[in-house]
Amino acid sequence: MVDFSTLAQKYGTPLYVYDFDAITEQFTALKEAFKARKSLVCFAVKANSNLSVLKHIAQLDAGCDCVSIGEVKRALFAGVPKYKIIFSGVGKRDDEIEEALVQDILMLNLESEEEMMRVEEIAQNLGKIARISIRVNPNIDAQTHPYISTGLHENKFGVDVDSAKRMYIHAKNSAFLEPVGIHFHIGSQITQVEPFKEAAVVLANLVRNLKALDINIKFFDIGGGVGIQYKDEVTISLYEYAQSIFASMAGLDVTLVCEPGRYLVGDCGYFLTRVLYEKHNGYKRFVIVDGAMNDLIRPSLYSAYHEIVVEKKEQLEFSVCDVVGPICESGDFFAKNIELPKLEHDDLLIIKSAGAYGFTMSSNYNTRARVAEIALIKGQDKLIRKRETFEDIIDLEKEYL
Numbered sequence: 001m002v003d004f005s006t007l008a009q010k011y012g013t014p015l016y017v018y019d020f021d022a023i024t025e026q027f028t029a030l031k032e033a034f035k036a037r038k039s040l041v042c043f044a045v046k047a048n049s050n051l052s053v054l055k056h057i058a059q060l061d062a063g064c065d066c067v068s069i070g071e072v073k074r075a076l077f078a079g080v081p082k083y084k085i086i087f088s089g090v091g092k093r094d095d096e097i098e099e100a101l102v103q104d105i106l107m108l109n110l111e112s113e114e115e116m117m118r119v120e121e122i123a124q125n126l127g128k129i130a131r132i133s134i135r136v137n138p139n140i141d142a143q144t145h146p147y148i149s150t151g152l153h154e155n156k157f158g159v160d161v162d163s164a165k166r167m168y169i170h171a172k173n174s175a176f177l178e179p180v181g182i183h184f185h186i187g188s189q190i191t192q193v194e195p196f197k198e199a200a201v202v203l204a205n206l207v208r209n210l211k212a213l214d215i216n217i218k219f220f221d222i223g224g225g226v227g228i229q230y231k232d233e234v235t236i237s238l239y240e241y242a243q244s245i246f247a248s249m250a251g252l253d254v255t256l257v258c259e260p261g262r263y264l265v266g267d268c269g270y271f272l273t274r275v276l277y278e279k280h281n282g283y284k285r286f287v288i289v290d291g292a293m294n295d296l297i298r299p300s301l302y303s304a305y306h307e308i309v310v311e312k313k314e315q316l317e318f319s320v321c322d323v324v325g326p327i328c329e330s331g332d333f334f335a336k337n338i339e340l341p342k343l344e345h346d347d348l349l350i351i352k353s354a355g356a357y358g359f360t361m362s363s364n365y366n367t368r369a370r371v372a373e374i375a376l377i378k379g380q381d382k383l384i385r386k387r388e389t390f391e392d393i394i395d396l397e398k399e400y401l
């Protein structure tokens with residue numbers, strides 16, 4: 001077990017800790033499930049974009065799914081080969097498209113006809129052929145939180161099957177576009193196989209239709225979205241997940257691509273925070289900690305549950321409390337109405353499953369410095385991002401005073 005107290009002492013709090021060996025295990029299990037097929041796992045960089053995390057992912061032979069040119073550049077900088085980098089996202093600026101084409105990454109995932117026209121024009125201006133994939137919205141309910149559900153027609157993502165077909169035909173006839181992939185991503189934190197299966201069937205049928213039109217899709221991209229256990233969710237069996245996707249792909253000569261974010265890193269991360277003090281206002285008990293919503297926003301943003309473990313020898317006098325940060329917002333909390341023992345100044349709390357959408361969603365709100373990040377590699381701890389200072393925060397403003 002990780003010695004969190006020592007890490008907290010050595011690096012200070014709040015602190016993110018990522019277990020790289022656990023990331024390797026998650027990756028290996030996924031590859032194992034997919035082993036009957038050619039597959040490419042492209043880590044969704046937005047879940048955790050620390051350069052050392054990306055380097056570790058690259059060493060596992062994975063690629064990256066990026067949603068901005070910044071993420072593409074991060075992946076390249078960390079050593080991810082360009083032919084394993086996908087650029088997705090519902091809106092791409094001209095300069096982002098241009099840079100992606102110049103960098104010659106594997107493919108751009110397109111989400112509208114309008115975007116395709118921009119890509120075509122920019123490719124023409126550069127004298128390049130853009131490898132593209134189209135994100136199809138299969139109109140399937142992923143049965144997850146509405147903010148992280150993306151595969152319904154009411155969502156802004158992707159295009160419907162008929163539009164996709166029109167786009168593929170246009171791309172095939174264009175001198176500057178090469179349709180190589182098809183893509184869906186129906187949501188995040190999905191805990192059932194069924195939505196993936198339904199989406200895969202819709203897309204595989206489209207691939208067959210395209211083949212009849214002499215449009216040969218090489219990459220069958222099933223997106224990310226595999227959920228993890230935050231509380232008592234029953235997560236999907238990777239074997240069933242893989243098998244149902246394979247069943248839909250029968251007879252197709254394509255490489256399976258998937259884009260896990262949360263699945264690869266979520267459970268491998270911990271957020272460490274210390275108790276400042278307890279406060280009782282007659283109605284409620286509040287445990288006030290040094291971490292806040294600017295460090296880990298998931299509870300505030302999605303009412304997400306994160307298990308909180310107390311690192312303390314003697315755990316007595318359990319009672320119900322809210323665990324809250326110091327930020328001037330009522331939404332600044334990590335947990336509500338949970339049972340914790342009586343706590344004192346400097347007691348350490350470990351917030352679990354914080355490896356995905358934790359640090360990457362953090363901000364400087366309330367002029368709080370973003371926290372340090374630590375990797376655990378074969379039992380050894382290593383700093384992978386130093387704690388910001390006040391100087392860092394004002395750096396881009398101070399010369400204009």
Ligand SMILES: *Cc1c(COP(=O)(O)O)cnc(C)c1O
Pocket residue numbers: 044046047065067088089185187188189223224225226259260261262263356
């Ligand atoms: C966010 C995202 C992912 C990763 O989602 P997870 O739920 O973290 O697996 C994959 N693909 C695309 C296009 C995304 O936007």
